[in-house]
Amino acid sequence: MSKKLLMKGNEALAEASIRAGLKGYYGYPITPQSELLEYLGQHLPSRGGAFVQAESEVAAINMVYGASGAGVRTMTSTSGPGYSLMQEGISYIACAELPCLLVNVMRGGPGLGTIQPSQGDYFQAVKGGGHGDYKCIVLAPNSVQEMADFTYLGFDLADTYRIPVVILTDGALGQMMETVVFPDYDIEANKTDHSSWATTGRKNMRKKHVVTSLYLKAEEMENMNLILQKKYREIEKNEVRFESIFTEDADIIIVAFGMSARVSFKAVELARKKGIKAGLFRPKTLFPFPINELQHLSNQADKMLVVEMNAGQMVEDVRLAVNGNISVEFYGRMGGVIPSPNEILNNIINLSELKE
């Protein structure tokens, strides 16, 4: 274990990526993720990786495609507008089954929007975002420590499933400073052998390797889709991660991820002080989504309140999971505004009064 360090979320993520064996970083400046780009520009080349400031996010994601196709750990990072530009490339990466880490430090939108934190890119990250039927694994950290932890996890999952993994975070988590401890991580021990498919040159005249997402025959394209869907079902079975706090006896369960879960936790504490049995359920993986756990909780709680920094996106998945078993309410702020604990508390109080 290394010692405790005080770092920004963006820097912790960048440092963790180097410690996880990052070999190629390709990015473009955009607030509020630029510290990630800067940190890697300053540190990655001297620690065994390549750093390229691309001419655009479009180029950056395609550089990631190339490096990933060569079988090395590679990543890019951006914020909403840049993430939109990357969607075509992510679709290609998903279909070509290339492992890589993508970071979206979300800011308020739509449009050019604002640089303050938001969770408005949930749909884009979780549902696919680009063309065609594909998924990325989506990890949602809620602390600087998790910004680091999920970076190692993200690379490992990407390699295991040959899938793009998204760290869906926001400007607040990216910019805030907290203590972080980098775990011991053995790059070699966690290395996945990609030599059966990666394009590294036909050494010893082995069979050629081709990285592509093109299937001209409909049946072949459908078959590729079936392979992808099978992989997604496997991921849904094995990789669901969540945190459940005070939910055992809770009447009202708040469901929130990332920054809004942090604020919601404070609201739950305040509600408990007032004698309201509130709890917090926090998905750490947004895909795969903790459907079974939410179903289970809907059998014991009276109500759920989904809190997000958007107009209501994850709430749709919570409602699908609960499937009408109990009512699922929503509270959100948009455009870069973070809800206060008291705002959320008021919603909890309203719901608990409605119950009585």
Added chain:
Amino acid sequence: MSELISEGVQCKLLNSMDKVWDRPDSLIDVPLHYCPGCGHSVVHRVLMEVLEELELIENTIGIAPVGCSVLAYFYLDIDMQEAAHGRATAVATGIKRVMPNKTIFTYQGDGDLAAIGTAETIHTINRGENIVMIFINNGIYGMTGGQMAPTTLPGVRTSTSVDGRDVESQGHPLKIADMISILPGAYYVTRQAVTTAKAVRKLKKALKKAFIYQMNGEGGTSFIEVVSNCPSGWKMTPLESNEWLENDIFDFYELGDIKVPKKGIK
């Protein structure tokens, strides 16, 4: 034979019964999907001859574009990646930066390299990425059925310029090789053709130089434009298409070296 041989490669004397023509082993023996008379097939062949002669087959990763040559990896028996439309040189950058000792080339058409991928083209070369860019310029979007390309000559009729390309409203043909040649990162820029046996030999020589420059790490991007034909898209026979190239198109896209390295191979 000797004129094909570049510096550092040994010359062989031929005997009367020596085999002087054969399909390169690494050009996979399957029917090509290219239209009869299309220049792609010739460029594929010459490219594989060069990679074989330089013993680079085991070291090379090629990038296929979107366009007629999207399926180049069906024919070229080397590791390949298929890039999104216009992004071949970004993909190449991604690979080359993590594997600097590998031989990397992109193979792109005019829509790919000079329209949708213009930013990638300029910035890849401006960074002086040590790769070879092969640019097939046939002045038309062949795969999508013959639409106007950035390189289409003024007055030429296509399915999106039915009265002929009107430069007032549709812009002028882009001489992208000349444009990028002024960038410090451009190491070797040449414009070649495949209309005659002599032209093919010149192209081969140019390609060979480009790959030698890359493997010597002499610093910079080599850019080989091939002004080629599209009999189907041009609605011409292969012979007519070659005549049009010789009689008109080469007046605008002049063949020959545009930028040569100071210490380059003669």
